[in-house]
Amino acid sequence: MENIENYTSLQEFTDDTSHSGNRPILTPQGKQGVHKGAKCLRGQASLVLLVALLTSVCANIVLGIFLVNSRRSSVAVLPVKNDEPKAEAASLILKLTAMQERFSRLCSEYTTLGNTCSKPVIKCRPCPEDWLHLEGRCYFFSEDKLDWQHSKESCASMGGHLTILHSHQQHHTLESVARNRGGFDYHYWIGLSDIETEGVWKWVDNTVVNTTFWSEWDKEPNNHQSGGIHGEDCAVLDSHSKTWFDVPCDFSYKRICEMDPITINI
Numbered sequence: 001m002e003n004i005e006n007y008t009s010l011q012e013f014t015d016d017t018s019h020s021g022n023r024p025i026l027t028p029q030g031k032q033g034v035h036k037g038a039k040c041l042r043g044q045a046s047l048v049l050l051v052a053l054l055t056s057v058c059a060n061i062v063l064g065i066f067l068v069n070s071r072r073s074s075v076a077v078l079p080v081k082n083d084e085p086k087a088e089a090a091s092l093i094l095k096l097t098a099m100q101e102r103f104s105r106l107c108s109e110y111t112t113l114g115n116t117c118s119k120p121v122i123k124c125r126p127c128p129e130d131w132l133h134l135e136g137r138c139y140f141f142s143e144d145k146l147d148w149q150h151s152k153e154s155c156a157s158m159g160g161h162l163t164i165l166h167s168h169q170q171h172h173t174l175e176s177v178a179r180n181r182g183g184f185d186y187h188y189w190i191g192l193s194d195i196e197t198e199g200v201w202k203w204v205d206n207t208v209v210n211t212t213f214w215s216e217w218d219k220e221p222n223n224h225q226s227g228g229i230h231g232e233d234c235a236v237l238d239s240h241s242k243t244w245f246d247v248p249c250d251f252s253y254k255r256i257c258e259m260d261p262i263t264i265n266i
């Protein structure tokens with residue numbers, strides 16, 4: 001009955017538009033009709049307020065997105081203020097190129113002079129003594145074992161760096177040499193770690209790794225905790241399985257160092 005009364009009141013208030021328009025709120029039903037009409041008005045007002053509120057919220061969200069995008073755009077177009085590192089790097093590359101050309105000329109003169117000697121002289125090489133010239137690069141395979149950080153420093157002290165493996169051919173060549181030279185110690189440090197950010201593997205020249213040779217069989221890299229709470233943040237080349245493993249950086253392994261060859265024009 002309540003529902004029928006409400007419906008009747010609503011009809012009376014909205015449907016009858018004859019002569020005097022909507023039926024007056026004061027109907028023969030008396031105060032009850034007035035009360036229901038007011039209730040209906042309140043409902044409509046609430047609906048309007050709700051719509052207005054939703055519109056306001058939507059407008060705020062759109063404005064927020066616009067402001068964030070504007071901020072990003074303005075940040076993106078900010079000029080780079082400090083070009084000093086780039087300029088310094090360019091200067092160092094120029095110096096290195098000049099030194100290499102100078103070395104190449106000295107080698108040429110030395111070889112010419114050596115031809116007049118009665119005894120054989122040491123030949124000029126593109127790589128230092130005890131380093132191998134492979135695939136257009138110089139590599140040093142150590143006999144001693146160090147942790148990863150000291151291996152990195154050792155390579156740097158010789159003018160090189162822990163090796164960076166960018167190609168399959170390079171990887172194939174090095175694992176083959178490492179397997180032949182390594183004997184029972186066939187693991188070698190390479191210049192790859194996720195020391196800075198767990199799971200983000202970077203080479204020692206700060207480039208991100210693109211071609212990987214992780215051991216899929218062992219689900220590497222697995223950052224296993226057995227070696228300590230720090231997990232495994234340094235990569236070693238297993239020259240027998242021809243794959244990489246992540247291991248604790250304080251383990252001791254042999255290392256492969258790498259450097260640019262010197263171009264010799266003889």
Ligand SMILES: [Ca+2]
Nearest residue numbers: 194223232233
């Ligand atoms: Ca790790």
Ligand SMILES: [Ca+2]
Nearest residue numbers: 222223232246
């Ligand atoms: Ca591992």
